[in-house]
Amino acid sequence: MGSNSLHVLKGINFNVQEGELVAIMGSSGSGKSTLLNILGMLDEADSGSYFLDGLPIKNLNEKIAAQYRNKFLGFIFQSFNLITYKNAVDNVALPLYYQGIKRKERLEKAMYYLEKVGLAEWSTHLPNELSGGQKQRVAIARALASEPKVLLADEPTGALDTKTSYDVMDLIQGINDEGKTILIVTHEPDIANMTKRIVNLKDGLIIDDTVVQQVKANVHV
Amino acid sequence: MINKDSWSEIIEALTANWFRTLLTAFGVFWGIFILVILLAAGKGLENGVKQGFGDIATNTMFMWTQTVSKPYKGLPKGRRYDFKIGDVPSIREEVPGLLYVSPRNRLGGFRGSNNVVRGLNTGAFNVFGDYPEIIKQDPINITSGRFINYGDIDNRRKVAVIGSGVQKELFSEEEEPIGEYIKIQGVNFMVIGTYSKKSNNGDGEEGQKEIYVPFTSFSQAFNYGERVGWMAITAQDDQSITNLKEDIIEVVKTNHSIHPEDNRAVGSFDLFAEFSKINGLFLALKGVAYFVGTLVLLSGIIGISNIMLIVVKERTNEIGIRRALGASPWAVRGQILLESIFLTIISGMAGIAVSTGIIFLINKVLEGAPPDDDSMFANPSVDLSVIVVALVILITSGLLAGLIPAQVAIKTKPIDALRSE
Numbered sequence: 001m002g003s004n005s006l007h008v009l010k011g012i013n014f015n016v017q018e019g020e021l022v023a024i025m026g027s028s029g030s031g032k033s034t035l036l037n038i039l040g041m042l043d044e045a046d047s048g049s050y051f052l053d054g055l056p057i058k059n060l061n062e063k064i065a066a067q068y069r070n071k072f073l074g075f076i077f078q079s080f081n082l083i084t085y086k087n088a089v090d091n092v093a094l095p096l097y098y099q100g101i102k103r104k105e106r107l108e109k110a111m112y113y114l115e116k117v118g119l120a121e122w123s124t125h126l127p128n129e130l131s132g133g134q135k136q137r138v139a140i141a142r143a144l145a146s147e148p149k150v151l152l153a154d155e156p157t158g159a160l161d162t163k164t165s166y167d168v169m170d171l172i173q174g175i176n177d178e179g180k181t182i183l184i185v186t187h188e189p190d191i192a193n194m195t196k197r198i199v200n201l202k203d204g205l206i207i208d209d210t211v212v213q214q215v216k217a218n219v220h221v
Numbered sequence: 222m223i224n225k226d227s228w229s230e231i232i233e234a235l236t237a238n239w240f241r242t243l244l245t246a247f248g249v250f251w252g253i254f255i256l257v258i259l260l261a262a263g264k265g266l267e268n269g270v271k272q273g274f275g276d277i278a279t280n281t282m283f284m285w286t287q288t289v290s291k292p293y294k295g296l297p298k299g300r301r302y303d304f305k306i307g308d309v310p311s312i313r314e315e316v317p318g319l320l321y322v323s324p325r326n327r328l329g330g331f332r333g334s335n336n337v338v339r340g341l342n343t344g345a346f347n348v349f350g351d352y353p354e355i356i357k358q359d360p361i362n363i364t365s366g367r368f369i370n371y372g373d374i375d376n377r378r379k380v381a382v383i384g385s386g387v388q389k390e391l392f393s394e395e396e397e398p399i400g401e402y403i404k405i406q407g408v409n410f411m412v413i414g415t416y417s418k419k420s421n422n423g424d425g426e427e428g429q430k431e432i433y434v435p436f437t438s439f440s441q442a443f444n445y446g447e448r449v450g451w452m453a454i455t456a457q458d459d460q461s462i463t464n465l466k467e468d469i470i471e472v473v474k475t476n477h478s479i480h481p482e483d484n485r486a487v488g489s490f491d492l493f494a495e496f497s498k499i500n501g502l503f504l505a506l507k508g509v510a511y512f513v514g515t516l517v518l519l520s521g522i523i524g525i526s527n528i529m530l531i532v533v534k535e536r537t538n539e540i541g542i543r544r545a546l547g548a549s550p551w552a553v554r555g556q557i558l559l560e561s562i563f564l565t566i567i568s569g570m571a572g573i574a575v576s577t578g579i580i581f582l583i584n585k586v587l588e589g590a591p592p593d594d595d596s597m598f599a600n601p602s603v604d605l606s607v608i609v610v611a612l613v614i615l616i617t618s619g620l621l622a623g624l625i626p627a628q629v630a631i632k633t634k635p636i637d638a639l640r641s642e
Contacts, residue, residue: 103226
């Protein structure tokens with residue numbers, strides 16, 4: 001918001017293959033959220049190029065960016081960002097609404113994904129009637145609903161206790177095992193270790209990019 | 222853009238904060254309410270005053286003689302003169318565009334001495350000598366029998382049409398006046414009709430106490446010769462009597478050797494000019510009603526715009542989420558605009574409904590009240606066109622009210638919107 005310009009990212013060069021589960025780590029201010037926002041087309045890079053599924057993402061106006069976000073990307077936020085006055089199934093159906101899908105079909109699809117995250121019987125509950133873990137699972141279902149190419153998760157477990165965090169990570173691992181590409185921003189090492197690759201950022205530069213042995217979350221449960 | 226889903230979105234958003242939605246809606250409700258009530262009140266006043274004119278043909282002037290104020294052709298000033306019956310055909314001939322030229326004479330008069338006798342009953346009444354056309358210029362309602370016709374004029378029949386007030390004083394209630402004789406200043410006239418009359422200047426009682434007799438019989442019976450007391454002249458519908466007035470007076474001046482620049486010799490009263498003045502007054506009143514009503518409405522609309530701004534600010538985060546999920550700028554903008562228009566129209570409709578309801582009630586009360594000739598207020602109402610105009614104003618203003626908030630809503634980048642809590 002401020003008028004001072006600050007270079008957050010100073011040269012990032014990396015590729016993510018289809019089906020990868022990548023953790024982006026770093027202390028606060030390292031630029032990990034900024035990177036995710038650029039990947040999510042919520043923010044724009046001052047320079048550089050970005051290809052998503054072979055498609056150059058550049059010179060976006062808001063309309064096209066909105067379409068791309070809707071079609072290619074699913075977002076999972078630390079603060080869940082559910083719409084408070086809509087019940088779980090309507091929240092999940094929202095991206096489909098913007099795809100112009102009819103209400104009946106939309107709700108069917110939304111129910112399918114709610115079932116997938118194990119919340120079918122909570123479909124008519126408002127977000128404030130759900131626990132933190134349940135909210136995040138609704139958010140994951142919402143991110144999946146539009147069948148995006150990539151899931152972008154910004155500190156998905158940041159607001160959850162350890163046990164719930166592992167539950168959510170178990171879900172995310174399951175989705176990844178089905179072949180979905182997922183990027184997770186986190187600063188918790190145990191969460192990062194549940195991914196397949198860890199990218200470490202510091203002061204806007206990649207200082208480390210290693211493939212790790214994935215720890216299955218259900219081991220902890 | 223407008224389907225069942227956007228409707229449910231709107232309803233959800235508006236019902237999320239009932240109390241605030243109601244308060245906001247009240248601003249517009251009040252504005253349109255005031256507008257409609259003001260217009261209806263103006264219309265009611267107009268109806269009342271115009272009713273006061275009675276049924277008189279408004280494109281009419283009256284003309285009478287006064288004292289000549291300038292010497293001319295050897296005749297002195299201060300001279301008195303009378304219209305002659307010959308003035309009527311010469312006015313007709315020389316001034317085109319006139320519908321009726323009715324010479325009139327009157328006997329007795331307001332609070333005069335008793336001049337009509339029947340048996341033991343006497344009374345003081347206005348007795349008019351008239352042509353049949355007068356009933357079209359100053360309509361009276363014939364309740365039984367008939368009015369004077371040209372047969373009466375040509376044969377100088379001594380017949381009379383009497384008002385309900387005259388009938389009440391000269392006849393007992395069970396008597397049938399038609400065919401009976403009344404004695405006007407010693408001359409017998411047969412009653413051929415009775416009438417009642419709407420007043421045109423509040424003296425409803427006086428209007429019923431008049432007697433009409435044929436102009437020719439009047440002149441003969443009361444020795445008026447060729448004299449004409451005054452004239453009632455009505456112009457054709459496509460003409461204005463105000464424009465013809467000068468020509469008519471010109472003819473009279475020539476006929477009676479009056480100085481062309483003598484402005485006092487011929488007295489006249491132009492009903493049309495009076496009527497136009499009143500029409501102008503009500504036009505101005507309508508203008509004021511629109512002005513005030515629209516301003517009140519405007520403040521209501523500013524209220525809506527204001528609340529929509531707050532709503533947008535409050536929902537910055539929600540809008541951010543929606544945009545992250547793929548809502549296009551137009552989807553967001555459309556949502557805000559629809560909400561604003563919807564709110565405006567609903568509250569405006571409520572305002573129209575309530576105000577017309579109140580007008581309906583007032584009408585009921587007015588109808589129930591005993592008829593009062595002096596009432597200055599009658600049948601307040603608004604035209605359908607006013608309602609249509611009000612609705613158009615509402616829709617446009619709803620759009621305008623939503624425009625700025627909608628622009629604010631999409632101006633924030635989604636990432637900033639998401640960050641705000």
